[in-house]
Amino acid sequence: MTARSETGERALVAKRVETGEADTTEIAELTSAAGYEVVETVTQTRTEDPAYGFGEGKVEAIAAAAAGGDTAVVVVDNELGPYQTFNIGNKLPEGVRVVDRFRLILEIFGQRARARKAQLQVELAELRYELPRAEAKASLAKRDERPGFMGLGEYDESRERDIKARISRIREELDRIEQTDQQRREQRRESGFELVALAGYTNAGKSTLLRRLAAELDVDENVDRHPDLDTTAESEDRMFTTLGTTTRRADLGPRDALVTDTVGFISDLPHWLVESFKSTLDSVYLADLVLLIVDASEPLPEMREKLVTCHDTLYERNEAPIVTVLNKADRVEDARLGEKREALSALAPNPVVVSARTGEKVDHLRERIHRELPDFERERLVLPMTENTMSVISWIHDNAHVRDVEYGEQVTIEFEARPDVVARSRSKATDLVAGASA
Ligand SMILES: Nc1nc2c(ncn2[C@@H]2O[C@H](COP(=O)(O)OP(=O)(O)OP(=O)(O)O)[C@@H](O)[C@H]2O)c(=O)[nH]1
Ligand SMILES: [Mg+2]
Missing domain, CATH: 3.30.1370 (Ribosomal Protein S8; Chain: A, domain 1)
Incomplete structure (x- = not known):
């Protein structure tokens, strides 16, 4: 994974784990997906320090490292409480920001959201991230009678009210959009279309597979068009390329199916963040069939972890049958693929193996979709x-x-x-x- 720098800004990535070794692969990928260039990585194994998350000495080391290069942002993979963010920020050189995992994901979403629905969902998630922090500031200022600590007391209270009011306005607008979406789904079913949704971890190859399965035509008004979805453009090897939903008519022989591609899943997302994207995920939850796309070229433990994350996200609300699709078969030897299939059979029974990139076995997938949908x-x-x-x-x-x-x-x-x-x-x-x- 090459570091990409779109903002041109440099980032230091930091991660703390309770035990074992901290793996910073994913947070580094997310950081470059947000447009930063990762210049340094700092890890620590210890229990959470209430004031800083990391140990204070480690924060000082981070600050020293950030002072050396022209670091613009310190990305912390752990969730930081408001006080921890504030305290770390105080130790860092002037002008260096602190961003935790969720704030970073919100930054990526903010950059990519184009359609109204996606924008509203991102704003909702941002406000839900901010609300407990505003509440904490307001109550702290009151309790300590120290207006001015971390902000101004009265300002924080009215800020808290503003956030709540904005949240309920956004919810109302999203409700209206959801109703329209629901009507559209019903109309489509009435017109004889079956609704198939692509789900899966980010970067699994959903958008690439959509292009394989579907005719050129976009039929969704809700399109969050990214260069990724132009047939001429290559998909990018980075996370969260797709944020909105794109629906295309698929060529399944006698069937008229509409296939919807949407936002990818990721691990460790707090409930409020997933909930904020509910209207987008409805295209998955309320489909007639879900294709769960997995990147089969990854090591087995990662495939397993990502499958579990996907099942967790689907679990609560999904009603449709799920077919697991092991993608990127072109990058795995047949024998190895067989072993992986076997090892994952409890999580992914009877999967379909394809390569969205080469088109290999995509016809099998078409047949399978046809078989899984209600009989003609x-x-x-x-x-x-x-x-x-x-x-x-x-x-x-x-x-x-x-x-x-x-x-x-x-x-x-x-x-x-x-x-x-x-x-x-x-x-x-x-x-x-x-x-x-x-
Ligand atoms: N070798 C190989 N690469 C693939 C295959 N399918 C997708 N890719 C690559 O994997 C990367 C991610 O593909 P996307 O289709 O954008 O993945 P996605 O699931 O839509 O990702 P998000 O939109 O971020 O959720 C791109 O670089 C693709 O070219 C495949 O079958 N084989
Ligand atoms: Mg995509």
Whole structure:
């Protein structure tokens, strides 16, 4: 992973673990995804210090390291309480910011959110991050009668009220957007579409797979278009390339399915952050089928951890069946892939193996999707010729897979469709017959 510098700013990454060795791979990736260049990494193994998180000496070492280079920001992988943030900030050289894991993720989201819904969700998450901090400041200023400590007491109280008011306004607007989304989902189902959602850890290859599965056409009004989603552009090897939702019509033979790509999951996200993205995640929770995409080129323990994270995120609300897709098969030897499959069989039973990049086995995935969705029924209807016949035929064309139509004195139409579509076609046919004999 190369460090990328879009802001041109340099970052020092710090992480504390209770036991063992701190792994900074992911936080370093997140830091470069936010546009910083990671110039230094500091780790510590110890229990949490209430004042600093790290030990005070370690914070001084961080401060010294930050003073050396032109470090703009210290990224701490641990969640920092308001006082800890304040205390660390006090030790750092003038102008160096402290950012914890969640603040960093919010920065990335803030940079990438384009659609109104995504922007609102990011703002909601930011406010929910800030609220306990504003509350802490306000109550501390009151209790200690030390207005001015960490801010101004009265200012903090009104800030707290403002945050709460803004949160409820955003929630209302998101509720309205959710209702519209829900109506759209229902309309799509009524028009005979099956809704398939792509879920998975960030960088697993969801957007790449969407391009493989789906026709060119975007059908979502809610598009959060990133260069990543142009068919000409390559996906980027970094986290959170996609934030909004993009829906495209997939080519599944007789089926009309809409596949939705959306924000990736990540571990250790607090509940409020996941909740803030509820309207985006609804496209996953309320789908007819979920494809859970896993990067099979990663070491087994990471695959396992990420699968668990994905299941945790899906667990509470998902109702649709889940098919696990082991992606990036082009980067793994067959024998190794078999071992991984076996080792993960409890978490990912009967997975489909594909390479979204080369297109290998994507046809198998199409067949599997077709099989997992509710069965199609075959029907043959004989319709009398009336002035309404053509509109019924065109309705059937729109909602079913028509195999044959013969026009004579009557029209014979043969098709396959979901059971509810077949039932509605029959009742439309009955109406025609009744109309013709009236
Ligand atoms: N070798 C290989 N690389 C792949 C494959 N699928 C995706 N990639 C690469 O993996 C990286 C991430 O792919 P994306 O499709 O952007 O991943 P994503 O799941 O949409 O990521 P987020 O939008 O961040 O959640 C890109 O560099 C892709 O080119 C694959 O089958 N094989
Ligand atoms: Mg993506």
